[in-house]
Amino acid sequence: MNQKISDFIRARANSIFGESINENLIQLSPTKKELKGDITLVLFPFAKILKSTPQSVGLQLGEILSAEFPEIDSFAVVNGFLNLTMHNSYWIDQLNGISSLSQYGRANKGSKPTIMVEYSSPNTNKPLHLGHLRNIFLGHSVSRILEFAGHRVVKTQVVNDRGIHICKSMVAWEKYSPINSLGERETPKNTGFKGDKLVGKYYVEFDRHLNSEVKTILSNWDNGQFEMDHQEIKHKFLELSHAKVDKDEKARLAIDDKIKDLAISQSSLMREAKEMLIKWEARDPQTYLLWTTMNGWVYEGFDFTYKRMGVEFDQLYYESDTFLLGKDQVLKGLESGVFFKKEDDSVWIDLTDEGLDEKLVLRSDGTAVYMTQDIGTAIERFEDYPDLSGIVYTVGNEQDYHFKVLFLILDKLGFSWAKNCYHLSYGMVDLPSGKMKSREGTVVDADDLMEEVVDKAIKMTKERGHLDGLDEKEKVNLYEQIGLGGLKYYLIKVDPKKRMLFNPEESIELNGNTGPFLQYTHARICSLLKKAEPNRQKVQFEGIDLLEEEKEVIKNLIQFPAIVQEAAASYSPALLANYTYELVKSFNHFYQAVKILSEENVKTKEMRLMMAESVGSVLKDALYLMGIHAPSRM
RNA sequence: GGUCCCGUAGCUCAGCUGGAUAGAGCAACUGCCUUCUAAGCAGUAGGUCUUUGGUUCGAAUCCAAACGGGAUCACCA
Structure with missing residues (x-):
């Protein structure tokens, strides 16, 4: 409707204003809630052109518009704004239109270009944590939104499976793993440990031993003890130490870090890790076997975590395959x-x-360096998928610079698709205690967190006791959906670009602007429709009255397709989350204000049921787009 | 230091392609379950939109500067 009005004004501009009008002078928006009206036109720009008052321009335009559009019932000019009120039949038509579409809001599959979305990209030396959760839920949701908006989507991840980090875990495992009575070192099988957790444990173990070795080295150096053949190191150390004199505290700490790096490079452990990396690159069979084995453990662990998260990939890239590319x-x-x-x-x-x-x-x-590899990988992807138009990289904002450079290089190399590559840069997740630091053990583990939110869902659901008659399997399924739904929504509703604070209590909250609140509304709608089912009738809605509450819901429903497109264009599930919350609030307000099943007027009753149906269906789709299940009971 | 991002209610966030009296949730307080699921609804209270200038009919929104917070500037990934 807005578009129609806007087009009309522009087409008639010459006769109305005596000159043509730039499209962005025509500002149409929803009327403020407190005022009567549905669509508002801002009059100031026109008043300026006509050198007249907004009041008189508004009255004129109001007449012209309501003569042209029979949908307009009445209009009023208030404070320089023209508020148009639409006929009830207009809203009813809109509702009928929405209800008659089986795929409302979904664009034709493949009507837009193919896009690859990369997310997750974990290292294989430690388990997934909260930061990965934001990354993965975000990327997964963006994939679904793009697909819904008409794109073909290839979901992918790069597994960072090689390099010094995984060698550290390998070295530590060989050195420090206890050997059991069967002569075996620790494995996921003989310890019951999740694979990625076990490997992560040895990564930490490496760090611990390294630190104590470094401490010894540093105190030796402080005491003037250097190994015989290390005159060069001694020289560097003394140079750095002397540089500290006359510096402020910050500079001294920076120098201390450099000295520490020097000590690390001299540690036997670090040397072992580096040797292992060299052996790996030379494809030493024993090293390769160890590497494959430990990575295998990690993948088993990741598979479990991804499955619980409800995410999947179409295509995997491994850095061990791609690191020579480029x-x-x-x-x-x-x-x-x-x-x-x-x-x-x-x-x-x-x-x-x-x-x-x-x-x-x-x-x-x-x-090769990281950049070399990324250049090569990008090119390879376009070779793998010839119809690919662009790549979305879901990667934290600490790599803004890297991607800026990467896209520039690809462009300079002459790849026309470089301009279609986008860094979906998301902000870091902070904890109330500050930043997550693995060294300080403040990292929130992904599996633990999911367990926690599901536990809370179990507890709260049992308290409410809405689930009589469901068998145990269905209940467990539901607990998962609620717990995970809450966590996903919590991480997705914030603008991806912004850094966010993760509050553990809030993330498992079920009231207010939360995932379970949305799910609950869906469950109520399902229940309502189920009860109404036996007595449904087909009726025409002419001449029906509409309450404000009802109009609000229809207005929100109308928005959905545009929101999907906007969320796709800006890669922002947060837009969708905010919309969904608004929709649900308007529905709950309506639901509480009117009777539905016990409504005597059949037309009104059927119309309300149709509204409930449409909200339920949009809500289900919206939740799906955020990777959240829409339970029919809870 | 260079570059980039951020600063809105006690807390967490919307709003930012300029438009009417700046919105939600949480926390606090008050009501509403013999009637469609109260994980809900209605209400009260809470604001110098970090500050100062500028642009204009109009600025939380655009521009500049200051202050505060963060990221990044490796022959690391």
Whole structure:
């Protein structure tokens, strides 16, 4: 309707205003709730053009519009705004339209280009944590929204399965795992430990031993004890120590960190990890076996976690496969002059013209860095999926710079799709106690958290006792849906770009603006419709009266397709979450204010049931788009 | 230090492509279950939209600066 009015005004601008009108001067919005009206036109711009008062312009326009559009029932000019009130039949028609569509809000599959969405991208040295949860729920929801909005979507992740971090776990496991009576070291099988947790335990173990070794080294150095063949280290240490003199505290701490790094590089443990990485790269069979085994444990653990989260992927990429990619591209880019080589043979790109720095793309020894790999992987993906138009990378905002550079490089290399690559950059998740730090053990484990929210759901659901007649399996299923629904909604409702505070108590809350509140509304609607089912009648709605509460609900329902498109275009499930909450609030308000089953007027009753049906169906879809189940009882 | 992001009620967040008296939830207080699921609904109270300038009919919204918080600036990933 807004569009129709806007088009009309623009088309008639010459006769009304004596000149043509820019589209953005026509500002239409929903009328404020306290005032009578449905659609509001802002009059100030027109008053300016006509050198007249908003009042008189409004009256004129009101006449013209209501003559043109029979849907307009009445209008009023208030404070420079033209408030149009629509006929009841207009809203009824809208409701009928929504109700008659089986796929309301869903665009035709494949009507928009194919997009790849990457999310999760875990390291295989430790379990998933709260930060991953935000990443994964966000990326998963965006995938569903894009698909609903008409795109074909390929969901993917890059598994960071190689590198020094996993070697640390491997070294620690070989050195420190106790051996049981059968002569075996600890495995998920013989300990009952979840695979990723077990590997994570040894990663921590490595860190612990490393720290104590470093401490010893540092105190030796402080006492002037250096190993015989390490004059160079001694020299560096003394140089750094002297540099601390005359510096402020912050600078001294920075230097201390450098000294610590020096000590770490000299530790035997670190050397072992590095040796293991070299062996791995040389495909030493024993190292490879160990690596495959431990990664296998981690994948089993991840599979369990992903399954509980209710997420899935279409295509996996492993860094061990992709880390050599991109070198050829860099060499090609070197020939075409996109990159340049420094004296030590390292390859760089100069981005100073773009306001950025020079960035390394290939080490002096010819090995790849992260950037090299990402260049290669992106190109490979477009080769794997020839109809791909772009990639969405769901990655934390600490990598903003990296992606800015990556997309720039791809563009400079001449890939036209580079402009369709998007870094879905989300903010960090903070705890009330501050940042999550693995070193300080403040990391919130993904599995533990899911367990906690489900426990709370069990407790609260039992207290309410709405579930008589459900068997145990259905109940367990429902507890999962409620607990996870709450957690997902909690993490998704905040604008992805913003950093957010994770409050453990709030995240398991069931009242207010929460997932379970939305689910509960859905369950009530299902129950209502079930009771109404035996006595449904087909009726026409002409001449029916509409209450404000009813109009509000219909207005919200009308919004849905546009919200889906907007959420897709801005990669923001939060928009959808906010919309859904508004829809549900308006429905609950309506639900509490009117009778439905006991309504005597059949037309009114059927119309209200139709509204409940439509809300239920939109709500179910909206929840689906956020990865949340819509239970029919709870 | 350079670059980027953020600052709205006690707390967590909406609103930001400029529009009417800035909204929710939580926490506090008051009501509403013999009637469709009270995980609900209605209400009270709570604001210098960090500050100062600018742009204009109009600024939480746009611009600039200051203050405060965060991220990033590796031959790490």
